Amino acid sequence: MGDTDEGPSSAAQSAQQDETETSPGLFSRLVNVFTAPVTSEENHETPRENVNAAGAMLGMLNLRRMRVEDVSIPKPDIVAVPVTITKDELVEVFRTSGLTRLPVYDGTLDTPIGIANLKDFALRHGFNGNRQELDLREMVRPLIFVPPSMPLGVLLQKMQAERIHMALVIDEYGGTDGLVTIEDVIEQVVGEIEDEHDIEEAKSWVLEKPGCYLAQARTDLDDFEAEIGFNLTEAEEIDEEEIDTLGGLVTMLAGHLPARGEVIVHPAGPEFEVVDADPRRIKRLRVRLTPASNG
Structure with missing residues (x-):
């Protein structure tokens, strides 16, 4: 969404066309890894190794059989901010949500303009009392617009090619229907991913x-x-x-x-x-x- 004059509707139409593209990417490389020929020595895997391989293959199948609508966050649950938000208000949203990327909209969430990244905000405004006025329009990064029917594998390729980790799901009328991140997609392959802010795995x-x-x-x-x-x-x-x-x-x-x-x-x-x-x-x-x- 580098050109903000292009609305969600046209972006959604272009996203529909992307469903038929099969350019090589992360998805293709993952498929090659899990479908590599098995040698005679590899046929003597232990039962545990067989189970792990089967689980990996099932995860890969999710990229083909699952759609964006299967994993996206519904619109009412999206944490987003208006482009007119103040610096203190934005800090508070980052703090309370625990998120590092937030969709930015102009007026309503049906008119998104990009992503506010916590790292960009910190590098520009710092943590030492910098009183420079916040203008989110100068800081937002582009979003991807995708239809709910897009296969997860295609979305993963698109995110990798455009180096964008967040996509808005656009309905047939051009309005925002949900949100999906690259983490949501990868978790369908490898299982739940917890970061340093999550509870340690050993602790319930x-x-x-x-x-x-x-x-x-x-x-x-x-x-x-x-x-x-x-x-x-x-x-x-x-x-x-x-x-x-x-x-x-x-x-x-x-x-x-x-x-x-x-x-x-x-x-x-x-x-x-x-x-x-x-x-x-x-x-x-x-x-x-x-x-x-x-x-």
Whole structure:
């Protein structure tokens, strides 16, 4: 989107044409890696190696069979900023969201103009009290516009070729329908990717302060109950036979798949805030215990 005069509609039309292009890229190289001929020596792999290879192949198949709409963040969950935002307000959005790239729009999200990158902002304005006025139009980087039907493999090639890690999903009327990042795509191949700001893989939860935990949604419910000394499945509306994890408990309480930022209150008082989620699952939760439940 280097030329901002080209609106989302025309960008979406060009994206439709990109679905038929097959220029070599990261996708092609990944396919070659996982479809290389097997020698007679390689036929003696251990069962674990066979399982790992099968998992890798299934991940590669996701790039062919899955579409952008299968992994994109829906429009209501997109964290974006207006081009008129002030410097202090932008810092606060970066801080509270934990994101390093934010879509920038002019008026509404249906008129996006680019991406605000935290690194660009830090390099230009610094952290030492620089009072230079912020003009996001001078700082935004281009976005990719893609249709929801685009295969993930094609999107990955496009992101690699244009060196852009974020795309807006455009509907048939040229409006914004969702957002997808290169991390969302690669996770369909290699599994969930956690960075240094995520909970360490070896830890299912961390105690942020007394009575407040940051926990992975896949945390075993029995283990967490032992940690807090409180039974979370005694309420009548909870069927403990149907759930094994904190994420399952919260989804059952909500009656739907909660979105990022949503807070679900347990009948006994504890609050579950969805810190991180995508359209398919909850990833992380903040659990706030009441005095009565804080054993």
